[in-house]
Amino acid sequence: MIDRVRTEPRALFAAVLSLTLIVVGCSSDKPDQPAKIAQQFVTALNNDDGNAAAALTSDPAKAADAIGKMYDGLGKDVKFDVKSTEESGAVELAAQWTLGQGEAAKRWSYTTRGKASDSGQGWRIDWDPAILVAGLTEGHTVRFLPTHSTPARVLDRAGQELMTEQVVTLVNVAPSADAAAVAPLLAQIDPAVTPASLSADIAAGQGNPVTALILREQDLAKVEAPLSALPGVTLAKQTRLLTTDRTLTSPTFSGVTELWQEAQDAAAGWSVEVVADDGTATKLVGEDAKPTPDLTTTLDLGLQQAAEAAVAPLQQQAAIVAIRPSTGGILAVAQSASADAQGPIALTGLYPPGSTFKTVTVSAALQAGGLTPDTVLPCPGSANIEGRTIPNDENFDLGQVPLHTAFARSCNTTMGRLAVGLPPNGLQKAAEQFGLGVDYVTPGLVTVTGTVPVADTPAARVESGIGQGSVTASPFGMALVAATIAHGSLQAPMFVDGRRGTGNRTPSPLPANITDQLSTMMRETVTAGTATILNDIPDLRGKTGTAEHENGAAHGWFVGIEGDLAFAVFVADAGSSTPALEAAGRFLRNVQPLIPR
Template sequence: MRPTRSTRRHRRRARALTTTVAATVVSLGLAVSLASCTPRPDGADDIVGDFLDALEDRDVDGASGETDASSNAASDIDATWNGLQAEGLDASLHDVSTDGEVATASYTLDWNLPGERDFSYDAALTATKTGDDWSVRWVPSVLHPDLGNGQHLELRKVEATTADVVGSDGSVLLTPGLQWRIKVDTDRYDSLTDLQTTMRKINAALESAHSRDDSVPTINPDEVAKDARAEGGVYSVAVLGDPVGTQVRDILGQVDGVEFNDEPAMVRPDPGFAPDIMSRVSQLVGDDLQGDDGWEIVKATSGGAAVGTVDSSAAAPASAVKVSLSKKVQNAAQHAVDTRAADKAMMVVMRPSTGEILAVAQTPEADKEGDLALSGQYPPGSTFKIITASAGVGEQHLDQGTIVGCPSTLNLYGRTVTNYNSFSLGDTTLSNAFAQSCNTTFAEISTNLPEGKLKETAEGFGLGRDYEIPGLTTITGSVPEGETPLDRTEAGYGQGLDLASPFGMALVSATAANGRTPVPTLLQTDSGATKDADGKDATPGEPLDPVVLDNLRSMMRAVVTSGSGSAISGAGEIYAKTGEAEFNGGSHAWFTGYRDDLAFATLIVGGGGSEHSVEVTRQFFAELDGE
């Protein structure tokens, strides 16, 4: 129940007289104080107080009834309360000055608005007396001094700009835009056959667009029709980017039961750019791209048009989100692996100094089995000699000039180790054995290592460590403990129980380049901080022994200048290691290394000799260098 005029007046007078009553009781006694509360004739201050009390209580009828234009006042008061979405109001009367039959009053209105906002300002009104009655002269400025006729106040949201997602080279990879959702109302079809006919029409339009842009999805119309009928209601058939969605809609034309809904979304300017990763990134960073909305209080007409702003708080844009992927590096890697389109070919490129993952590229054949470049597990072959050589230098005090044996075959604890194509170097330097990739040399080194040493050394290069990277699922690999000599023998040249992903071997090369294992990352905020990862390993590895590092780098350089990777020698100062990992019926072709601040690992599953992975990598650098 709203307070009556007499109740409000008593409440207001009681508040105003509280201090006076207390003082009077002391000097004059209780009787005098009670007499001071005796009702007296209405004056200007009474009518103004009643009006403000009613306004404060959101008693629109009561407040407008104190004015000389109750209908207009009621409309303006109600519109302002609603427009401000006000949750409360404090009205404080300061002064009423009367001059004959005209009075002026000053007061403060303090609105309590959504979001714990306070909107406070001073205002004034005029009251006039007609006969014995006072009334508030109604003009909208009673509610706010800037309001004109037919205007009211409204609180409006100022939307924050949605941020782009950019690559490490500044390329925009995700940007605010529209996507189109194709929906079919299954209740409009009497039979599955009718629904299948519609799905075939949709697929024909999709295939037409797909012929010009292979990022446009197609569907199996009969299977989708069965799924849609089983689910019932309105069924989402496909989601398309813009302007492809508009094109498909125009191709399809008007089909009964089919709708195209446009929806705000983060869209990819280049739909073919790392689509799987960017899809996950889009889901992951959605909230990070939304800034804090601002607000403004406007003067609005009865039709809702804003004619001025009386107060505002600017929107705070979201901090930029950076994806470590580089458009230039990713495209070069993708084009390089696509030269082996019939194979499961893949490449991972990262920045050793920061751990930023710059490219993850796979052929469609590899895509069929998932993210093989990041988590596929394969014997690393001779690329693992990076680990074995480092362990030999660190544990057995070898160096690149140490003379070692490289026979064509070597029997170690009953296991016959053979070099690729059974070549032999006789006695040679460790550097040359590494450059020419002598299995027998490194099998003997690893066999003579203490149990667990090879695994420990591998972990020092990031191989076998466990990372959780937002947006990516990765497995670096695993190395056996080496409890028996045979286990150590085979592990020394990347066979037996050794396993690695291209991501893991790229991390190994990044460690050789950087001197310690960097923390691999995909996402960064504008401040440069990596996005929280709940990482199992979120700190860089320990620095490598400088003696080990110097010898390793020299040997990796020799692979390119005079060894098994010489076919890429014209692509700059590359440090690398080739590898062929044998399995029944063939071998995997590996190549890993670094140039400047780029570390890479290339794998062709069942690709044969390492010269094929070297050639893919050469293609990568040729495109990257603009050749």
């Protein structure tokens, strides 16, 4: 009796304790469920797994459809977080969207509210589209739209229109298309398109459609109907910044297009719209686009057209770069068709500058002292200088002549002797005073001026002194040299009005008398030296150059100054400076009224 009475309370206590634990366990587990299901839901959304997120709701089919349409309309660059949950099942989420791409991307943040409950088959988010975007209801979805004000134009320095945003049509050709049927239609617009070239483009697409041609509106009308009827051909419209005059072309246009696009993106507005099934849309949130001012460049339309016409007849790679010395503004940059195929050689191509570099050599020698333009120096037909035999062109021999004559007649032997007497960094320092070897960051323009290494040996200085060896320059770099002589000091280049380039170093200034002396010698080059075929052009100053290289005939150069215009002409593999002189003549004789004075 005693034992039985003493054990019953223990059994009762154990039963009560067990029941208490069960009750406590159930009640302590319930508050965690809204937080757990909410966290699982946002994790799936953040992993771009719409189906997994939908499966955690009370209506997976509707949820999957709504989440998919949300991704279609807004993208997938979003981060959802659980902001708070309550024991009642109330859930609050926070969303942070990045809408659009790159620099033009917009940020949008908001919070939503919903409810989690036990469906009998586990905890679920009670499906309501408002859990994704506040205010969203069944039968509606959302979309992001960038908005723009009237597109800016690209203008020349006088306000003439160079480029505008235009509608173009992309002719996209699938691998299944018949190239023999498509090519003749496209050849009506671009004769370079042939069945063979189109077949090669299709093959290069590796099974993907390729864009065979981009058509302006006036060209589309000629071929739209027959192209649309061909299997495997689709026409897609886009807007692009294009030259107003379709014949106008310049390597500067790619840089200005990037600058234009940056300005358009920075000024763009945006909106998120709620869209009903019938297509009606209501703005939910957004920001209006800002006005975009026209982009005024330093280019001169007339000079640009003349420069293009001057190099167009040349089969070789050729370029003209023109600069306004008083401002550093780029007036024209033109290339021949074969140069265009190689890239922007006018701005970044590096070549030995040949005798045009003698402007630098004479400047360095004059600054070193003990020498004037009237100093008489030997100009033999050839000379052995530091073990290197230096000949003049066709071994012409002038005997003893003043420095200005040796410069005008382009005596290699004279210049080689002068270069030997300079310090190892003498030519490098002198070149930098003209901008050659200085790297500029110029808005809208990518350029390389050239390289003039330190010449540690006398033999290296001989080569450098006549623009050979390790010395290189771009047509842009040599135009900058001419502009510096014309202005009397180095002006940083400028392509967009008011936005001057910045150099990676600040060279020492040129003495005023040096540029004056060089200008006088360059005038003699035209009147009595190697550029006399241009002697009919008033007050033209210049320097010719022929540059040997390993891969073909010598390159031809001419740098010139007339009024407030400085320029460089380059013709690859020309054999002499004559093709460059002829191109300069075509350019200058067509632009006399346009030259800034």
